[in-house]
Amino acid sequence: MAFIGIVAESRSEMQIKRFLDYNLNYPTKEHTVIVINDKSIENIRNIKFQTILVMNLDEIIEKREIISKLFKNAEYLVINADIDMESLKLINNMKLNVITFGFNRKATITASSVEENLMICLQRKITDVHKNAIEPQEIVIKDVNPNMLNSSHNAMGIGTILLIYGKNETNF
Numbered sequence: 001m002a003f004i005g006i007v008a009e010s011r012s013e014m015q016i017k018r019f020l021d022y023n024l025n026y027p028t029k030e031h032t033v034i035v036i037n038d039k040s041i042e043n044i045r046n047i048k049f050q051t052i053l054v055m056n057l058d059e060i061i062e063k064r065e066i067i068s069k070l071f072k073n074a075e076y077l078v079i080n081a082d083i084d085m086e087s088l089k090l091i092n093n094m095k096l097n098v099i100t101f102g103f104n105r106k107a108t109i110t111a112s113s114v115e116e117n118l119m120i121c122l123q124r125k126i127t128d129v130h131k132n133a134i135e136p137q138e139i140v141i142k143d144v145n146p147n148m149l150n151s152s153h154n155a156m157g158i159g160t161i162l163l164i165y166g167k168n169e170t171n172f
Helices: 010-025 061-073 085-091 152-164
Strands: 002-007 031-035 051-054 076-080 098-101 109-114 118-122 137-141
Touching (some): 051 152, 076 152, 098 109, 098 152, 109 152, 118 152, 137 152
Parallel strands (some): 002 051
Antiparallel strands (some): 109 118
16 A cells, blocks of 8 residues: 655645546545654654645744754656746655656646546656656546645646656556
């Protein structure tokens, strides 16, 4: 069983968790999605996450030491490239498999369309959790409607997780 962590604003974290729980675990329960926040971080400090999705670090940034340990032990770190630079300094000099997403033109994954379905643009080759290479291309992530997820960033983060877990029909 793989553990997937979510670091997000408190108003979005449960919505993202429910969406990933449903889309990653149907029809089997292969993943455990855990919210990482100021209330849970002390209790989960020793969990080895396969993937951590970082939408925003503002609410737990004062726990730098624990966050660094969690990040170092994760196989994938999927991070919002549009968050403040101070938060991004936390991952400097770490040897991580980092996949960035956002409207930042240097992000690994950007949005081509955030209408009814999410269309993302993969700008650099990445390797998914099954060790398959995914080449640069535009990909429609079906069933991810940015309007229903309160933000385009939430949709891009979820879309990136679904892409690296091979849990969505795409055109690659």
